Amino acid sequence: MHSEEFKNNVLPLKGALYRFAKSLLNNPEEAEDCVQEIFLKLWTRRASLSTIANLKAYTLQMTRNLCLDKLKSTKHMMLDVEQIAIASDVNLHRQLEAREAVALLEHLVKRLPELQRTVLHLRSVEGLEINEITEITGMRVEHVRVTLSRARITLRQAYEKYTGHG
Amino acid sequence: MDKEKLDDLIAKYYRGETSLEEEEILLAHYNRVPSDLSADRAPFLYFDAKRKEEPSAAFADRIEDLMGNMLATKITRLGLMLRIAAVLIVGLGLSWYFLSTKGASGIQILTTKAGEQTRIVLPDSTVVWLNETTELQYPDPFQEQQRDIWLKGEAYFEVHSNTAQPFIVHTGEVSTTVVGTAFNLRSYENEQTLALDVTHGSVRFGAEKNVVVVQGQGARFDLKHREIETTPSNPNARAWKTRQLAFDGTAMRDILLDLERYFHVPFEVEDPALLRCTFTGTFQNATLEEVLGAIGYSLHVHYTLQGGKYILSGQNCEGK
Structure with a gap:
């Protein structure tokens, strides 16, 4: 892949990679560092990138692998922090505003198991086809659908529980 | 869309079986009622907000700079974070210099x-x-x-x-x-x-x-x-190429500098007087142990490896 092609085909993926890294790492700065690292790796591999059929899926897969590696060392602290954040951010005794609903869902999504969060993100935020998600996660099609279903149902139930909304 | 069709679609959505097009239809339906914050609708709002998230402008600049520098200097090795950081610190001025003079x-x-x-x-x-x-x-x-x-x-x-x-x-x-x-x-x-x-x-x-x-x-x-x-001229300047280390009445101070460069190991001496000892001899394709063995033998110097450093000890060479 030429420098020009790299600039035109790979660089524009930075938003998608960043959003995915942020959803996995729960931290904007770490997500940016992660994406920078991915770009460096991609640059060193640029000679072979032309042979990749789906660059977006491929780079998202790289991003996921790197993020999961990073998470292994810091995993344990996350949950407690999030519990506190929900309690303080959202006043649940009144009608929610749209902005608050989004903030609440942000917290609820963070509590989903990693695989559910990943599948939900790739589908609903990045709008990927199921077969692209199988490529990124190494899951089978059926498994992706089941995981997606669980994520959607869990999110709805958690939201109902916090808001009293049906 | 009639109620029955909509309910089917929603059920299908929660089973994880909707296509992307069907999910678009659902979204369009929910968007007709902006105030709807139900548990079915709110997640769509959330996804929509997420989709708009972009890395900070500073980050975008950082990546552009990085790419600019890589395009300019074509650094092709991994593990270069430090070097690239240094390049960035030197700044755009320099990278433009490179681009303009070597970009062809x-x-x-x-x-x-x-x-x-x-x-x-x-x-x-x-x-x-x-x-x-x-x-x-x-x-x-x-x-x-x-x-x-x-x-x-x-x-x-x-x-x-x-x-x-x-x-x-x-x-x-x-x-x-x-x-x-x-x-x-x-x-x-x-x-x-x-x-x-x-x-x-x-x-x-x-x-x-x-x-x-x-x-x-x-x-x-x-x-x-x-x-x-x-x-x-240091006769051992290109020892890395010739695999030959030659010392001719060379002071230990200089010998150790050559050995550090050639073998990539740090040295220390217990007594600075040792640095004035001199040694003559030539090594071809020698290992560090062979070199230290020969020097140690002729100068009565011992060496030990401690914490990744070679520590030399012995009497000073005055009077020998």
Whole structure:
């Protein structure tokens, strides 16, 4: 892949990679560092990138692998922090505003198991086809659908529980 | 959409069976009632907000800079975060300089990894040996007036003689200008000193001020104080290439510097008087243990390995 092609085909993926890294790492700065690292790796591999059929899926897969590696060392602290954040951010005794609903869902999504969060993100935020998600996660099609279903149902139930909304 | 159809679609959505198009239809439906914050609708709002998230402007700039620098200098090795950081610190000015002077097509880049060495013949028949972790750039073909090449790391040059077309090695701000000669140039970014050792011919060397260094001489450019010092040529300057270490009444102080460079291990002496001991001998393809064994035997010096350092101990050599 030429420098020009790299600039035109790979660089524009930075938003998608960043959003995915942020959803996995729960931290904007770490997500940016992660994406920078991915770009460096991609640059060193640029000679072979032309042979990749789906660059977006491929780079998202790289991003996921790197993020999961990073998470292994810091995993344990996350949950407690999030519990506190929900309690303080959202006043649940009144009608929610749209902005608050989004903030609440942000917290609820963070509590989903990693695989559910990943599948939900790739589908609903990045709008990927199921077969692209199988490529990124190494899951089978059926498994992706089941995981997606669980994520959607869990999110709805958690939201109902916090808001009293049906 | 009638109620029944909608309910089917929602059920299908929660089973994870909707297509992307069907999910678009659902979204369009929910968007008709902006105030709807039900558990079915709110997640769509959330996804929509997420989709708009972009990395910070500063980050986008950082990536652009990074790419700009990579395009300009074509760094092709991994593990370069530090170097790239340094490049970024030097700033855009420099990268524009590189872009404008070298951005033209036909720049060849040759790099070696740690532990790797290589030899290359340039378009003018000059032969260059690259030591490890070194990067060499040159245009192919060379310009008519002069032969410019860029070096980071260490290389030994046997320059094809051509008085009409000087050969210039750029190492940061320091340049080494020759017409036909052989010399070793060491310019690693983690080292304070740039070291030139001339084997044949003569070389003009320096940044603001230049010195002429002739056969058998060397020059050291101190990057911090920006001073040039000329010295006798270090016979072991290109030991990395010849695999030969030669000492001829050489003081231990200098021997250890050569060994540190050649074997990449740090040394310490228990008694600084040891540094004045001298040693004569030549090693070919020797291991560190062989070299230290021979020196130790002749000077009655012992060595131990502690915390990754070789510690030398023994009596001083005065009177021997």
